[in-house]
Amino acid sequence: MKDFARLIARVDETTRTSAKVDALSDYFATAPDADRLWTVALFSGRRPRRAITTTQLREWAAERAGLPLWIVEESYGIVGDLAETIALILPPPAHPRDRGLAEWIATLRALADRPLPDRRAAILDAWDALEPAERFLFNKLLTGGWRIGVSQKLMTRALARALGRDEAEMAHRLMGAWDPATTSWQELVHSEAGAADLSRPYPFYLAHQLDAGPETLGDPSGWRAEWKWDGIRGQLILRDGQHFVWSRGEELMTDRFPELARARDFLPPGTVIDGELLAWRDGPLSFNALQKRIGRKTVPKKLLSEAPVALAAYDLLEEGGEDIRARPFDERRARLERLLADLPPEAPLVLPPLLDFDDWAALADARAQARARAAEGVMLKRGESPYLAGRKRGDWWKWKLDPLTVDAVMIYAQAGHGRRANLFTDFTFAVWSGNALVPFTKAYSGLTDAEFAEITRWVRRNTLERYGPVRQVRPEQVFEIAFEGIHESPRHKSGLALRFPRMARWRRDKPTAEANTLDDLKKMLAAYGQTDAQG
Structure with a gap:
């Protein structure tokens, strides 16, 4: 835990991206495999399940610190972070112990099924074993409020550097439904099995905002434009007779959109489509209609009827089991058009049109009609662009309407x-x-x-x-x-x-x-x- 605390201190003391990547890379090069695995998990949103309420933590911290609860509450109001407040008010550790990050997380995970008195004793014992900086991180894991200034993209870059691996390949490995409690470091980053999970999506390619106008992009003939509809970015994956739906935030949403199960009736296995999940009835409905379904684990029939969902298919990433992301956009689009040709009305997919324009003025005229088309603006993609990972400047742009x-x-x-x-x-x-x-x-x-x-x-x-x-x-x-x-x-x-x-x-x-x-x-x-x- 000391090494992990030193890593977080290095990351927290700088705003420079290169310095954060250096700190993470140094850590990944030397940390034990179990600690590296959980560090990757934490920075990719995979945290242990909470076993203690914040009310219980405040009460136990007040008792251990010998303070009235109201003082703890007032201190929390000033500090603004419960994990930090508790780390500051507790007395020095009575029995310091040097255990790794993975060991402390194992302690946390074991709490969920224990009686409350045992959970209390385990937390007080941990506080007595950890220095303030380590306590702060332990408390962060306890409360579930894990927000450290490192994106998954930066973490992946540092991991790829430390292991001497390709960043895009590493980003793909870290996608999907892997669980640090059941996956080993070797399986995650080295084995072929770790790279072959049927449900695994591809890292999303993200566009930059175009502020200066499209004239800065040069000759318009090399560019393609689409409506930027406002839904939930997602990937539909069809492999081995199964289908999976992933959000851009790496949330598996298959059960929330049962309409997309019908895609297996119309598309072959080995297909991965990147698109926008929209409430759709002869055209996109309002985001408000879609929002009624966000967060629901099950969807009642009435809501399925009021806000049916379709995937606006913008890009084809895998065809016949082949990763085609390196192919030009124009080729991927042509393959997508062939794949979706002559779909019946009941198919849960739509192919958004490419906008027709000869010059930038014509595209500006089309963009001006975006709100009437239920769109936020237009997307611009270079015809020869591959499908990259993350936010890369140059080939993909979003030209949104003024708010x-x-x-x-x-x-x-x-x-x-x-x-x-x-x-x-x-x-x-x-x-x-x-x-x-x-x-x-x-x-x-x-x-x-x-x-x-x-x-x-x-x-x-x-x-x-x-x-x-x-x-x-x-x-x-x-x-x-x-x-x-x-x-x-x-x-x-x-x-x-x-x-x-x-x-x-x-x-x-x-x-x-x-x-x-x-x-x-x-x-x-x-x-x-x-x-x-x-x-």
Whole structure:
């Protein structure tokens, strides 16, 4: 655990990508196999199941530290991280022990089936054996709040460097449903069996945002364009008579979208398609329609009927069991068109059209119609581009529409978490309905650190009421709220909900009387919104 704690300290003390990769690579080159396996698991979202509640941890920590519980609660409010709070208040370890990361995780995993008194004794014993930096990480694993400043991409890059392996091949090995509790290091990174899991998806290729306009990309004849529909990025995998559906976040979603089981009736084994999961009825429905199905393990018949799902097939990654990602996009697209030709209406797949344009002006005209086509904008792909792993600049671009905006009044504020625990960063905004302000959205991103600090000072001076962690403030500050879409929502008092709301700017120049109205939002809904029945 000491070596792992030193790794996290090295990673946490820098913002430089190269320094983080160096630290991880050094660790992977020398750590025991079991610790390397769990480190890869943690940085790819595979954490031990929680066996202790945060309430129990606070109570036990207060008891061990000899502090009243209210002091622990107040300290937690200031620090903003329970794992760090506990690590700080506990006395020095009475019986220090040097055990590896995998050993401590084995201790955690064994807690789930033990009686509560035994769990309490095991946690107190662990706290007595760990130094503060190690306790902090142990507590992170206990609480499930594992957020360290390393992406899976950086971890994979460092692992490939340490092992002298190809990064793309390593990224593919780390995809899928492998479990560190049942998979060995050798199986994961070296054996052929580890690379041959039937359900294993390919690493997703991600596009960069195009801000300067497509003219910067050169001759348009080498580019292809598609509608950028707003759903859930996913891969449909058909192998050995089975099918699997994976999200971009490496979540296996096969059971959540039973419609896609019918793909086995129309497509051969050895097929992998990258696309967008959409609520679909003669065209894409609103994201709100799809959202009703997100998070459900089982889907009732009524919801299957109201929000049927199809996969918009954008790319073909595997055909006849052959990995064709290195082939040009134009070839992959042609193969995809042949594969999906003459699909019957009941097939759970659609082939989005390639947009026809001779020059960039024509594409701009098409993009301007994106919202009418239930799209966020267009995707641009170089015709000769291979399908790479991760976010690579050059061949794939997303050219999104400018966001919709509305001026709104801040009416509630709440402190953030982690490093922003001492700042008010989460706000509720309202628009006018007659002479009343009606809340309609929340936002917590878009301002600079300096602006968050300034608005925090203002909130503290202008609080009207407190409701637990939430403060009602004087309705004096106007912010421009940017968002990607708007739809009806009976769950909100305003009757509306926004897609991806964020603060675009602080409108210090605008009085609250000039903020937008609920009628303005309803007009936006009529012009740009989608209903669940839209085709």
